Amino acid sequence: MKFALLPAVLIFLLAFPASAADEATAKMPEAHFAIFDKYCLECHDSLTEEGGVNLDDLSFKIDSVASAELWQKVLNSLNSGEMPPEDEPQLSDKEKTGFLDDLSHELVAAREILSDSGGMITMRRLNRREYENTIYDLLGVRIDAEDLPADTNSDGFDTTGASLFFSSDQFEQYLKLAHNALDKTFLLSKEAPKVMSFERESEPSINKFFEKQSTKLKSNYDKAQEWRAVAKEKPPKAFGFIDENDVAFHERLYNQQYATYRQYLDRPESKTGILLYRLFNGAVLDTVNVSPKWPAGEYTLKVRVAALEGAPSHERFLEYGIKTANGRAGELDLLGCVEVTGTMADPQILEIPVTVEKTGSRSYGLRQRQHNNRDAARADFLKAQVKNKVGPPPALWIDRIEISGPHFETWPPRGVTDLFFKGREWWKRPDEDAYAREIIERFAARAFRIKEPSPAYLEKLYELYAKGKSDGKKLHEAIREPLATILASPGFLYLIEPVPASGEGRNSPSSTKREPKRKLTDPELAVRLSYFLWSSPPDKALYDVARAGELSDPAKLAAQTNRMLKDPRSDAFISSFAHQWLHMERLDFFQFDFRQFPEFDDSVKAAARQEVYETMRSVINERRPLKDLLKTDHVVVNNLLADYYGLEGVEGGEFRKVSLPADSPRGGLLGMAATMAMGSDGNRSSPVERGAWVMRKLLDDPPPPAPANVPQLSRLQGKLLSPRELQNAHMEEAQCAQCHRKIDPIGYGLENFDAAGKWRETMILTQAGRKKKAKLRKTIDIDAHGQLPGGAAFDDFAGLRDAIANQGSAFERGFIEALIEYALGRPYGFSDESLREKLLKRARAKNGEMREFILALVQSKPFRTKK
């Protein structure tokens, strides 16, 4: 027996060559031996072991957690300047930069190799988005899962199973959300609510208010003047004022506001409607309240509106939203923004859909487009008032508003008919409890997608119902507890792909320790596919193909993928993938300074974000190459964004392709307002942020994480430096230079875009004075020349964009790695290299079409395998 073993092992080794993960190693180049010799080993050799550190035996291959830790220590102590000690010979800048550069990259590689799970896919629960969508699919109602714990992840996507935890309170939150959703659904199961409607003129209340205010201001002011006339003889109290300050206060109020109110009331437009002014106290809102007695649902606002003659184009937009308790005057929870094309001679009627919720604010406000910030409205007002006494002229006028609803596409709604599949009138049925049992069983089966609920489980669900009945509840009340319980059960919450018991798997001979793997069944493949492309469960068409056993057929799989990509539900894939892949959460990190960027308000920001998604959508739909995302001759924009980019002739809020002049900096990710705004802090552009982003996302050459404990540059503090001068400073210290020599030049190549993504030829340097020192300020021309890491030199932004577009294969590589992570729900690992190369090859054979990458991945073995 002993002898027979050996050949078996050999055969096994031949048959199962080491995987890519086994081969991949992180290794410090041996050229650095000399540095060790020269600077380290005197103290840290096996004899001396100063500080317990022995570098003699440290392998230059970083192949274990222990050696990675020791190398990390080497990196940390060099970065912090702790080593070599001050009184010992120091590395030259060149040596240090090279060494740190290699070590920080190799260490990142080592960590990745050591963390590689070998392609294993950890079962995952639904993330918040998927949970919301799945509830919608089942019950036909939208709920907000914001109260669930965040889908935290150290880095990567919200589909990564290993990082999606289930925390202690979470179960109860699921139960609560399920009850909320069911309450919403059952609310709809009664008779169809009557359509309510209400119409009102916009001007009466505001005119009355302004009339009253201005009268009061005037009378106080007049009294103040009366007192001033006799100020030497009588105290302010005699005229009803507290003291002299109070007099001044009322004079100030009068000066600030009176002329504006009078001018408003004198304008002919105010006799027939409301003018959407910006005032000292914030923006004027036209508000309409929905009665708390009206049922929740979809409503329509009909607004008769016009833009005033001479109003600038960017102000000819109407914003609408919800007024909340936290908002200050004129602020809204913004819902949307529509262009106004009507004129005073020929006003238009805008129809705006709104969802009225059962709880929360039912107060809807409309205002002229602007920053969602009372301070911004006040600043605009004060600035204009200096010139014209009355504040900025309004651009919009609203005649009247009508609200009507709720409207339903069908009655009873889908969610109700899906549940009460034999009709709603359960109370007329003699077999009420049997019906309830069927409802529960049917719902459990739908909610569980492909897992079959066990009989014991179904029985317990029924018992929950029976208990409710015995407590005197009616069917529609008693049935909520079991239905909510289903929505908090593992069969619903997790995407379950069971495997055969260890040893039964196809590759079991290799090792009993290895996780078994197997091909997915067709229904399982359907679920994986729909959560990848829709973040939702499969629809009937997909289930049908899967249940017929046809989905594993490559042609059918491709056909379904194409169908699903065409379906609007795939917006969920495009937006969540792009948002996470490109780190677009940065767009929400800061408030953009309204003084510097008056036009970059929330509406433009939302449109800028949407541009990224819509551009990808058009590349997928039109079967264009992925590389088109780097450089194109057109943009995909709506009216708002076209106005922001200075493109004329774009009408309407929908996104569409618009050709660009040859010399336009737009077209491609680098020319997008969203991308450039992400590379700022809301005030100033950040060349480092932008440069690092380009290296991570476009060049697939991510810089290592910002090292800890690098001594700060203090020499330059308080000086007014151009970006170039700062760059030179970054180059002085080897610890900084190792990365910044690559990052910074790209960032400076993008300096022609300001913090909000508008084009500029010059920039203003400012240094706000610390404490009471004076503010420094100067204007410089932008110098965008530079060089890509180890590559092409460029003279300006156009050159930079071309140089990056020329490295399109790196972009493709980074994209497919991200797509693998998102779709498979696990980190991209070193063992995925061969998969990546295969997918790249296949997609490149079809002109590198973006859609082809998706198709190739869906048809790849890992996507169809549970490992």
Add this chain to the structure above:
Amino acid sequence: MKPDLTSNRRTFLRSSSALIGLPFLESFGFRRFASAATPITPPKRLAFLGMGFGVTRDSWFPDLKTTGTDYELTPGLSPLARHKDDITVIQNLSNQFNNEAHWGSTFWLTGANRYAEPGQSFHNSISVDQVAAETLGKETRFSSIQLGYRGGDNSGHGPGLSLSWNRQGKPVAALNTPVAAFHRLFSDDSTPLAERQAALLQQRSVLDTVLEDAKSTQKGLSKTDTDKLDEYFQSIREIETRLSKEEEWLDVPKLKPSQPLKEPGEGLEGVEEMKVMYDLILAAMEVDASRVFSYRQPLDTMIRSMGSTITAHNMSHYSDGPRKDVSEQRDAKQSELFAHFIDRMKGIQEADGSSLFDNTTLTLGTNINSIHYLNNCPTLVTGGGSGIKHGRHLVMKDPKSPLCNLWLSLLNGSGIEAESHGDSTGIIEELFV
């Protein structure tokens, strides 16, 4: 007829994971009479306040050369002057494994090595507060309370749902608004007792039902997926524990603190929010609702509420100029709020005549020193709960002394037997002499 169901479920729970003891088994059916009234010997308490991004380097840390009682408070600490004899500033403590320059909280109370587990890109271990809760939490309505803030994660805390991580190294969720914390701690359920008992029974039936499905789900899973599903079981188990506690405490009304509390407003943010959270911690300590607290504090909204327009991240990368001003103002505000917390602790009397302060240990700090520095974590300890001799500035001789040595010292000082925590090498003896 409930015993049948519950004993089955428990048998199952016990068998489904050998790792976890079921604390409620010991206490099931056992009425803690002592807890209903205030105990004669006041209990030990621990609270941890995590700041996120680090402090201003040259104006927060006292001069390294002036140790012991003979040190001067820096501008960042000066609002604490009236408590100087009752606080301890410790320098040269750090977590050796943390290399994440933006993660001030993930490993702060755990000392774990992110990469300790081959094949995984993230690993963590139990946090010190949760170790303490295993002992100190037995006799209170809530074993521990985790507090946090709502919204984005841009305050320099790093991954996690609170400062706390459980025995399995998984994140523990927090109460993220004052109003949620208020209701959890102090809202009395006005439903009649019988109805609440019925509701508990109902909750148990629901748990039984989902466990039925969990059991059948577990059958076909791979090893990794089984581990994943264990989080679900763990969640159910923790609810079980809580329900058992709720049962025990069902007819014990939630006590009211001496200073009446109002229901906090919904939209509280920043400094106001922190003040209310501090009040809630104090009130919860006073009525002995829990003895272990962790609070992952907001920073973005904190500085915004102080009038700043920059982000916390931006502030943390200060250089001379307005960003540094914000950073320094933030330090001072932190110390001011902390000083106020100490005032209140000193003013609340325990049954034996001592004060809340005498029996509590409160730590303020973060894993980030300043900017991107991870050495010398800012650490401020106060309160008499673990027997620390306060009034001093302690500088550890070894500039890389494990922060976990402090955590171990606080555990032992609070009467909790633990031999080690994280990468600790022993207690910090200087604290006690």
